[in-house]
Amino acid sequence: MRLFARKGYGSTSVADILQEAGVNAGSLYYLYPGKQDVLLDVLDSYLAGIQPMLLAPAWEGVSDPIERVFALLRRYRSALESTDCTYGCPIGSIALELHEPDPPVRARLAANFDAWVDAIEQCFVDAGDRLPPNTDRRALAVFALTTMEGGVMLSRTHRRLDDFDVAVGMLRAHVELLMVRT
Amino acid sequence: MRLFARKGYGSTSVADILQEAGVNAGSLYYLYPGKQDVLLDVLDSYLAGIQPMLLAPAWEGVSDPIERVFALLRRYRSALESTDCTYGCPIGSIALELHEPDPPVRARLAANFDAWVDAIEQCFVDAGDRLPPNTDRRALAVFALTTMEGGVMLSRTHRRLDDFDVAVGMLRAHVELLMVRT
DNA sequence: GTCTATAACCCGATAGAC
DNA sequence: GTCTATCGGGTTATAGAC
Numbered sequence: 001m002r003l004f005a006r007k008g009y010g011s012t013s014v015a016d017i018l019q020e021a022g023v024n025a026g027s028l029y030y031l032y033p034g035k036q037d038v039l040l041d042v043l044d045s046y047l048a049g050i051q052p053m054l055l056a057p058a059w060e061g062v063s064d065p066i067e068r069v070f071a072l073l074r075r076y077r078s079a080l081e082s083t084d085c086t087y088g089c090p091i092g093s094i095a096l097e098l099h100e101p102d103p104p105v106r107a108r109l110a111a112n113f114d115a116w117v118d119a120i121e122q123c124f125v126d127a128g129d130r131l132p133p134n135t136d137r138r139a140l141a142v143f144a145l146t147t148m149e150g151g152v153m154l155s156r157t158h159r160r161l162d163d164f165d166v167a168v169g170m171l172r173a174h175v176e177l178l179m180v181r182t
Numbered sequence: 183m184r185l186f187a188r189k190g191y192g193s194t195s196v197a198d199i200l201q202e203a204g205v206n207a208g209s210l211y212y213l214y215p216g217k218q219d220v221l222l223d224v225l226d227s228y229l230a231g232i233q234p235m236l237l238a239p240a241w242e243g244v245s246d247p248i249e250r251v252f253a254l255l256r257r258y259r260s261a262l263e264s265t266d267c268t269y270g271c272p273i274g275s276i277a278l279e280l281h282e283p284d285p286p287v288r289a290r291l292a293a294n295f296d297a298w299v300d301a302i303e304q305c306f307v308d309a310g311d312r313l314p315p316n317t318d319r320r321a322l323a324v325f326a327l328t329t330m331e332g333g334v335m336l337s338r339t340h341r342r343l344d345d346f347d348v349a350v351g352m353l354r355a356h357v358e359l360l361m362v363r364t
Numbered sequence: 365g366t367c368t369a370t371a372a373c374c375c376g377a378t379a380g381a382c
Numbered sequence: 383g384t385c386t387a388t389c390g391g392g393t394t395a396t397a398g399a400c
Binding site: 205206207208209212213 | 383384385386
Binding site: 006007008010011086087092093095096097098099106109110113138139140142143145146147148149150151153154156157158159163166167169170171173174177178 | 188189190192193268269274275277278279280281288291292295321322324325327328329330331332333335336338339340341345348349351352353355356359360
């Protein structure tokens with residue numbers, strides 16, 4: 001998980017994994033048919049960890065549903081900040097690294113995105129009548145994800161937090177415009 | 183350019199390039215010191231092509247500056263549509279594929295993003311007083327780029343246009359909310 | 365289950381003839 | 383300038399001892 005996040009899937013060799021794990025080839029291939037199955041396991045772990053490893057820490061002490069959206073985005077900001085903007089979202093990185101069909105991999109990437117969007121959609125649902133009644137809360141959640149992923153991409157490229165902050169700032173402006181107009 | 187867009191940089195071998203170009207190794211290495219220099223040249227070509235190859239066709243018959251923003255986004259939608267959502271923005275793909283520092287590559291990716299944002303910023307500037315006077319037009323342009331890149335990422339992963347359309351729809355909603363409030 | 369050694373292959377890059 | 387042939391090294395995966 002650590003290696004795929006830092007170097008991507010293709011640039012991580014099996015030898016890298018063996019060294020990082022302090023294990024020899026025989027052990028890995030005893031557990032996994034091949035390298036791709038390690039990735040599948042990693043992606044399953046991300047999915048299983050969304051609630052306990054991502055949302056729970058991000059939302060500690062934050063009960064307001066709208067603020068929870070931005071508290072989650074702040075987690076990604078912290079990841080960028082603490083790595084000098086070298087990595088943000090590992091799912092997004094692998095998603096754009098994937099060029100072959102690879103259905104099992106893509107299905108798990110999609111499941112991760114879906115779970116993320118589900119959680120944020122629920123925040124906007126919980127916001128209730130603070131948003132106009134006809135608000136498409138699912139669409140807002142998708143928009144939050146595209147904003148985060150796009151912001152991470154630009155910040156990683158420019159090696160500065162600016163673009164991420166600008167994108168999230170615009171998202172907040174949009175949500176606040178919606179709320180004002182209720 | 184074609185290969186890097188379809189398969190990414192790492193997954194494109196020099197042999198692939200030679201075959202696609204109908205050329206032998208000696209010729210390529212006579213012109214380029216190595217594979218990475220081919221990428222640099224490709225990225226320079228993208229930059230040089232932004233106006234004639236991307237903006238000009240997108241904006242043919244579209245003079246309204248706000249509509250030009252969405253006409254450009256429609257080009258990316260077409261790219262997704264005509265490839266069954268297998269690729270969208272080649273610059274974004276390479277940007278997230280890049281994990282080493284690689285300053286010369288990153289500088290060119292950044293230059294491509296900057297040129298894109300510059301062009302869209304100019305659209306929002308040209309929109310003049312249709313937007314509130316204190317509108318941060320640069321921020322709006324960055325937001326348009328993150329929306330496109332995030333939308334492409336999700337649509338590629340899900341292999342459907344939905345997420346791209348939702349993200350762009352939200353961006354349009356935001357711009358229209360701004361215009362209504364003038 | 366874990367080890368070491370290695371098979372089989374593909375990679376980027378080079379040498380040297382023409 | 384372009385060709386063919388190949389070098390040296392890294393890749394995933396496997397074989398077989400323990």
